[in-house]
Amino acid sequence: MPCRDAPGLPVITLFVQSLTALKTEILTIESASKFEQAASRAADLLSSGRLAALPTETVYGLAADAFNAEAVASIYTTKGRPSTNPLIVHVADKSMLLECVREWPEIAEKFSQAFWPGPLTLVLPKSDRISDDITAGLDSVAVRWPGHPFMRAVIKNLGRPIAAPSANLANQLSPTSAEHVQAQLKGRIPLIVDGGAANVGIESTVLDLCGKNPTVLRPGIIHLESLRAVAPNTMHRSAQQSSGAQKSPGLHHKHYAPKARVIILDRSDSSQPNDLINQIRRLGILPAEACVLGLEDLPSPADFLRVCFIPHDPEAYARALYAELFLCDQLGPKWILVEAVPDTPAWEGVRDRLARAAGDE
Ligand code: AMP
Ligand code: MG
Numbered sequence: 001m002p003c004r005d006a007p008g009l010p011v012i013t014l015f016v017q018s019l020t021a022l023k024t025e026i027l028t029i030e031s032a033s034k035f036e037q038a039a040s041r042a043a044d045l046l047s048s049g050r051l052a053a054l055p056t057e058t059v060y061g062l063a064a065d066a067f068n069a070e071a072v073a074s075i076y077t078t079k080g081r082p083s084t085n086p087l088i089v090h091v092a093d094k095s096m097l098l099e100c101v102r103e104w105p106e107i108a109e110k111f112s113q114a115f116w117p118g119p120l121t122l123v124l125p126k127s128d129r130i131s132d133d134i135t136a137g138l139d140s141v142a143v144r145w146p147g148h149p150f151m152r153a154v155i156k157n158l159g160r161p162i163a164a165p166s167a168n169l170a171n172q173l174s175p176t177s178a179e180h181v182q183a184q185l186k187g188r189i190p191l192i193v194d195g196g197a198a199n200v201g202i203e204s205t206v207l208d209l210c211g212k213n214p215t216v217l218r219p220g221i222i223h224l225e226s227l228r229a230v231a232p233n234t235m236h237r238s239a240q241q242s243s244g245a246q247k248s249p250g251l252h253h254k255h256y257a258p259k260a261r262v263i264i265l266d267r268s269d270s271s272q273p274n275d276l277i278n279q280i281r282r283l284g285i286l287p288a289e290a291c292v293l294g295l296e297d298l299p300s301p302a303d304f305l306r307v308c309f310i311p312h313d314p315e316a317y318a319r320a321l322y323a324e325l326f327l328c329d330q331l332g333p334k335w336i337l338v339e340a341v342p343d344t345p346a347w348e349g350v351r352d353r354l355a356r357a358a359g360d361e
Pocket of ligand 2: 165166174
């Protein structure tokens with residue numbers, strides 16, 4: 001049968017959308033009283049099984065009561081997150097932590113003493129209180145004691161751990177500001193708390209403590225050398241994998257990616273090391289269709305859609321990275337050209353995110 005236009009359909013669709021869209025409240029925490037009000041509003045929503053986007057020091061998190069299975073399930077539906085990708089559980093005191101894990105070995109105590117509260121997630125055998133929805137069916141749970149005072153205040157007010165992945169739609173950029181969260185989740189969740197720009201800017205380092213050697217599953221700002229100061233036998237997942245061990249879930253090659261195609265350019269690949277411009281020409285890329293994220297000056301930046309240089313410091317780079325990719329994407333470029341960052345341990349978290357943004361981990 002031939003198709004016909006259905007003139008009434010757009011109106012009906014709009015009507016249904018307006019019924020399903022939630023009003024998203026935005027609260028700030030810039031004074032002590034606003035901080036208290038926002039923390040108690042967020043905890044109230046979470047305790048009634050709702051979600052809230054909250055600032056943490058790594059990236060903004062989409063929070064739910066970790067002991068409420070329906071609330072946890074709605075994290076997955078809100079984000080469109082694959083059910084095979086487990087969530088991190090956030091705690092704010094030792095007794096809450098011990099409710100989540102079945103074992104708390106000496107080595108976990110050492111890592112937590114060195115890096116908590118902060119951007120380190122520890123993977124340990126899970127307790128019965130942690131549902132399979134959180135762990136994607138694994139027998140282990142990822143736990144973190146966050147450094148951000150607001151996140152800690154909400155956990156304390158709720159009196160239970162909070163499950164929270166990054167507050168973005170699946171496979172899009174992680175948000176490092178409330179505006180980034182709004183761009184993706186406004187109308188889908190009841191509350192976004194604006195705590196300003198995230199201080200770390202990339203997701204936590206994930207360290208698996210279930211095997212023989214502590215193993216970095218996801219690099220972050222706390223890097224291998226710092227972890228080895230606590231346990232010299234700490235290793236990277238890639239080293240473990242070559243010995244045949246199972247890959248961690250949720251670590252897809254293409255992840256943390258902007259809409260534009262990301263290409264990493266290395267000055268050392270050129271016969272004229274300072275000439276990234278020639279490399280770009282050889283790739284047939286039109287500057288007017290490209291944004292550039294560099295470390296050092298370019299000779300003729302004028303023709304590009306946007307050119308930005310991030311300081312030669314891994315912590316400052318991590319803090320700025322997603323915001324910069326987000327800004328680039330808003331200009332609608334075909335390409336984002338990124339200058340390769342140094343191949344040293346301090347840069348491993350940034351290198352990992354860039355490789356995944358380029359889809360070539
Ligand atoms: P996100 O919440 O988006 O920062 O992602 C959390 C990541 O932590 C997941 O993608 C996994 O890579 C890792 N993770 C969480 N739970 C576990 C677990 N039980 N075992 C191994 N890795 C985990
Ligand atoms: Mg995420």
